[in-house]
Amino acid sequence: MTRRPTILDVAALAGVSKSTVSLVLQNSTQVKAETRDAVRAAMIEIGYVYNRAAAQMRSPSAGLVGLVINDLRNPFFTEFATVLQMTLAAKGYATVIANSDEDADLQAKLVGSMIEHGVSALVVSPAYGDGGDAFDQIERAGIPAMQVLRKTDPRTGLFPFSSFDYAAGSARATRHLMNQGAQRIAFVGGLEGRAITEERKSGYLAEIKRAGAEPFSLHGRSSRGFGLDAVDQLPDDVDAAVCFNDLVALGMLSGFARIGRNLGQDFRLVGFDDIEDCAQVWPQLSSVACDIDGFARATADGLLAWMRDGVTPPPEHRAPVELIARTSSTGRMP
């Protein structure tokens, strides 16, 4: 096991100074093509590997972005993470992804570690709980950072918040169900008291109130399992539901299959997020679509503008959402 070659070794072999090698490394235009090719050949011959740690020490602009996600197993967040990473990669930035697994303490550790590694910016979909620590660390380090999809720190001037217009989405879904002739509409899923639950429910509540009807909510975990059980717990007169998310709605769909109730006719259902499964189950599931790919790209662009041009994103941004009506709410086969 010999020592790794450095630019000094490359310089010696190519017969130039180490400054020239460094310039070649940075694709500087001020090196003669001939010299550059000689240096490149020497690098290959000698098996040179660029030492980024050494470079980083000199110029702190690392081209590294940290992404901390509260639940990377959730397909919605996975999609966001992958598209963000790919968009940043196209602009020459590397992204390190980490999963806080809904643990605010772990989140603080991950953020700390990323700061030590010299990230030039952070994107955090935060875990709930006493996670002020993470944002305090970021503040101390003075690094641009955004809160996405969830807001846990009120300092949106410092940590701009970006998400979807969930309230408009559930209002739209509720009106749609009314138009389809639903008599009594429930809201199903979402942990009570969570900001995101309240937000998604608020549009539903507003529309129900406007119609002079009585709201009915069934709260719980955002999982298929909860949706499956929820079917048995709805009052008999409820004939439609807006779900907190698609997982709950898909669970309800299985529940109705089990008891043989005809979805789209006997009961009308709308999910939330429009994940891929919605169009691939039977009957197809109506859902409020959030363009997560577009959102991830917009987030990346906003972050780049912030890092490179100092343009701070607005404190709060809401991306529009769209209702995708399918068989589960209309009864019409595709």
Place this chain on the structure above:
Amino acid sequence: MTRRPTILDVAALAGVSKSTVSLVLQNSTQVKAETRDAVRAAMIEIGYVYNRAAAQMRSPSAGLVGLVINDLRNPFFTEFATVLQMTLAAKGYATVIANSDEDADLQAKLVGSMIEHGVSALVVSPAYGDGGDAFDQIERAGIPAMQVLRKTDPRTGLFPFSSFDYAAGSARATRHLMNQGAQRIAFVGGLEGRAITEERKSGYLAEIKRAGAEPFSLHGRSSRGFGLDAVDQLPDDVDAAVCFNDLVALGMLSGFARIGRNLGQDFRLVGFDDIEDCAQVWPQLSSVACDIDGFARATADGLLAWMRDGVTPPPEHRAPVELIARTSSTGRMP
């Protein structure tokens, strides 16, 4: 924007030399508790942030592991990635996760970037295609690296391969369907010619042959959409199927719901991977379970032993799999 404080500033404030500060940073036992506390207090007062790049330059043991995944959107791989990251984190190693998105060129770039960042080891679930580049780079850098779940480089001495015993799984599923009275069993899904498809099919083929029966395969993308369509393309006498994976099986499940065919009675179905959805759809889906959490933990342990103690993992390892029989193949309600 002032300069970030360094250990020199901390040392000045605490009234010690920078060596002492460095020792405190490393939790050395040879610093008096009193001195250590004074240094810690100075670090907090001054807002000191550890500069990992500078440290890394001196001692190349970065405690960083790179993980490159061919498809991070696939829940199976996401689960693997998150558990691996959490297991390594518990042992003091940071993990950088990246998604190659089935692109061998991107994979090579990601691996190159990780090597430059000084990872001490790599775990790769490789993209298919001409990706020899990535492993050649790893070889040149002389870094421990494992191929998991897919093998694209034949040098398993250099890049040990670890996966599940898929062949045993499909054999087990096929025998199970026969025991349930299935007359003609098909294999559905998986792109033809892919190593992983052939492997999962091989157990099925062996059992079919042993029974003197005629195999029937329907190949295609590993998605719900393909499974949904596959239902219409099966010969009339086929009354059971082993699927390439659960996504295909879940698609078929929707397909049978659409045509009103009773799964578990009229047709018997077994999926592969036992993802969470299997127990949460209706009817519940039988599947070949791969303990991905255990696999991820074992991979982490093997890698740690390799990095720390120089114990190279065996060239090829196969983790056992297990058949989980549910309603879709037995007809029995849970």
Place this chain on the structure above:
DNA sequence: CTGAAAGCGCTTACAG
């Protein structure tokens, strides 16, 4: 238990 000194591999002005 603590300090002074060298050096890790680069980049960056500054000369030429």
Place this chain on the structure above:
DNA sequence: CTGAAAGCGCTTACAG
């Protein structure tokens, strides 16, 4: 277009 020199913030022997 290229070279000599300084320095980034740490760690690591080596003294004391």
